[in-house]
Amino acid sequence: MLPAYISHPDCLKHDMGKQHPECPDRIGAIHDMLLMKGLLDCMQTWEAPLATEPQLTQAHAALYVHTMAALSPADGHVQIDPDTSMNCHTWQAALRAAGAAVLATDLVVEGKAASAFCNVRPPGHHAGYREAGGFCFLNNVAVGIRHALGVHGLARVALIDFDVHHGNGSEDIFHDDPRVLMCSIFEDKLYPFSGNLARGPNMVNVGLPARSGGELLRAAVTDRWLPALEAFKPEMVFISAGFDGHREDDMGNLALLEADYAWITQRIVDVARRHAGGRIVSCLEGGYDLSSLARSAAAHVKVLIGADA
Ligand SMILES: [Zn+2]
Numbered sequence: 001m002l003p004a005y006i007s008h009p010d011c012l013k014h015d016m017g018k019q020h021p022e023c024p025d026r027i028g029a030i031h032d033m034l035l036m037k038g039l040l041d042c043m044q045t046w047e048a049p050l051a052t053e054p055q056l057t058q059a060h061a062a063l064y065v066h067t068m069a070a071l072s073p074a075d076g077h078v079q080i081d082p083d084t085s086m087n088c089h090t091w092q093a094a095l096r097a098a099g100a101a102v103l104a105t106d107l108v109v110e111g112k113a114a115s116a117f118c119n120v121r122p123p124g125h126h127a128g129y130r131e132a133g134g135f136c137f138l139n140n141v142a143v144g145i146r147h148a149l150g151v152h153g154l155a156r157v158a159l160i161d162f163d164v165h166h167g168n169g170s171e172d173i174f175h176d177d178p179r180v181l182m183c184s185i186f187e188d189k190l191y192p193f194s195g196n197l198a199r200g201p202n203m204v205n206v207g208l209p210a211r212s213g214g215e216l217l218r219a220a221v222t223d224r225w226l227p228a229l230e231a232f233k234p235e236m237v238f239i240s241a242g243f244d245g246h247r248e249d250d251m252g253n254l255a256l257l258e259a260d261y262a263w264i265t266q267r268i269v270d271v272a273r274r275h276a277g278g279r280i281v282s283c284l285e286g287g288y289d290l291s292s293l294a295r296s297a298a299a300h301v302k303v304l305i306g307a308d309a
Pocket of ligand 1: 244286287
């Protein structure tokens with residue numbers, strides 16, 4: 001039972017402008033590195049389906065979904081916030097990215113894949129129940145989690161978010177849902193400037209000061225995340241996998257390395273094996289320096305799938 005790799009060519013068509021860091025090349029950089037490392041040889045490859053409206057409205061307001069779909073331009077760009085815009089392909093790409101999380105959930109829960117990695121964009125963790133922003137339109141991982149809870153009947157799911165930015169959209173969707181435990185690390189005093197005051201008892205938020213390296217990350221995971229995860233005993237684990245905390249990524253000011261992403265992934269795998277039958281779905285979030293993004297994602301996937309490559 002091979003782990004799953006899920007992506008779609010539509011995810012490359014969403015484009016927010018030539019200089020925008022959330023660029024289509026991110027997908028290819030990760031894909032090529034996984035290929036080069038031999039990791040894709042150890043995975044089953046799937047194309048992401050389009051998420052359906054009933055799936056999306058498990059995580060977003062129906063009016064929000066309709067409004068975003070209607071905003072989709074015939075040509076040019078529609079600005080959503082100063083950093084986030086839609087072209088004529090954005091909505092289709094967003095539906096694929098959310099659909100990837102749904103397919104990943106189905107494959108893993110139904111025992112057809114040991115775990116899954118979704119190499120998709122646009123990212124999702126800044127998209128709230130009724131709000132887009134921060135390069136995000138639909139909260140992919142949240143759509144997958146609500147699918148696991150609602151359709152597959154799981155009772156407890158953990159969401160791990162190690163992107164350099166706080167996943168304010170995910171917190172918005174899950175802060176009052178005790179079926180979900182969200183554990184996150186993020187850089188303090190960085191966009192979206194939230195997270196220090198957790199919005200619910202199911203939020204384990206750990207802000208790290210700028211320039212923090214792997215040592216502080218590992219302490220946060222060991223001292224804050226792992227006790228909460230052990231007590232919660234998740235039946236499945238989702239990951240918002242952002243790699244913009246890497247030392248070479250200018251989008252944030254943390255100093256993480258590939259070895260830190262491998263380490264944190266191993267801790268997540270250990271928790272999933274103890275409580276969740278190893279069930280993990282990981283969805284790409286940030287990571288904008290193409291070289292360190294590709295290397296970090298490969299380090300993450302290698303541990304996720306237990307590869308010797
Ligand atoms: Zn980020």
